Amino acid sequence: MIGRGLAMFASVLGVALLCGLAVGQTQDVVYRSVSSEKLESILKELEITYKKAPGKKDDIFSYDFERKGTKIRLYNYGGEDLWIESDFTEKANLEEVNRWNMRAKFSRAVLVKDGDSATISLESQVDCTLGITDGMMRQFVQRFDGEIQAFANFLRGPK
């Protein structure tokens, strides 16, 4: 039984090496523009139910959805870049926003002032024109869940 499993592994490895792929490499399609259809197919794969709306310009679309009770908006700016954000209305100042940015890797917090009120936008962007794969798009959306959770805990934490 073990021998058969090892033989199977060896043959798969052999095929991969024959195809010129080192261990850990795969072949993926790299896009430099993400169409609405492509993005929507990724969201469907992730089982995300969204509400699509047109943006301020013809080729901009937003996708509103919820993840674990938090509202998220994902923008596709003409296929050239993706922007994902969630707004927080908890009171925070520039120092706290900066403290988050010191520790964050894949998101940033920005204080958005609107007259006397302010919200914190937790956000992340990816430049598709540099190249993006399906896996990167999935990762971009899924990872943001973790960023939201961590940020919510950060806001609740000791000041």
Add this chain to the structure above:
Amino acid sequence: MFCRHVTGLLVLGLIAARVQAQDAKVYSALTAEQLESTLKGCNIEFKKIADKKANTFFYDYKAKTFNLRLYYEGGQQLVLDTLFAAMPLEKVNDWNLGAKFCRAGLGKDDKGGSYTVVESHLNLKGGLTEGAIKEYLKTFVEELDQFQMFAAVPAPRKEVAREEKTFKEVPADLMEKVLEDLKIKHTKVPLANGVFAYQYQSKESKIVLTNWGKDLMLEAKFPRIPLEKVNQYNLDRKFIRTVSYNNKKGEYTGLEANLSFAGGISDSILRSFIAVFEEDAREFALYVKKASE
């Protein structure tokens, strides 16, 4: 009154002569920097991408409704191209029979999708004037207007999809090959747990690339500016993060960009990400200078 008119005419004449003189400047061997200066002179906002081949760069920019790519190929030639939806071969041939300075062709991307590419080549060998380059850029867009009317094709396509080798981890040797491809002279610094950082100078900024194996971080340090200015930059810009630090490393404002490899990444994506950060650092340096005044 007469003297004022004469003086005005003289000034206009001098300006015109200066412009003509600039356009008459001959590049015996056009460098990437000279090309970029010409593009900036034409108010073209471009995004520069480094190719795997040495001394080869792509410049992506928009002209009217067209997404153009200008290839600088080792100082030997320039190629401009843009993509349209696929059209019948006969129609492509009809265009080529009548076209002056560009040609069209049919292509297939790695997903089997068809497209029409319209391109124009400019030989750089033997030298040419800046005026000739500007004319080449202008003429291509004029021809694209004509092509679009001729073909009655819908909105232009963007970049094609290509199949590439991708990785979820980037070992040190691959990272170093990418830096070599970009001609980035760096100092390798070992950190804890088998992690390496690469320090290099890009114009006025010192950049540090830390390869964590499954993701990378690019950072550049600048003099400290007020938090409001830091926040404003984050509000106005995409893809990067500016952070104010006051720690044992000192007081400074950091410009940072992170790239995760978890979704799979190709070496072309890695090259583009590193190359673009140099431009981000240059722009932030200007912002910090202004903020500090």
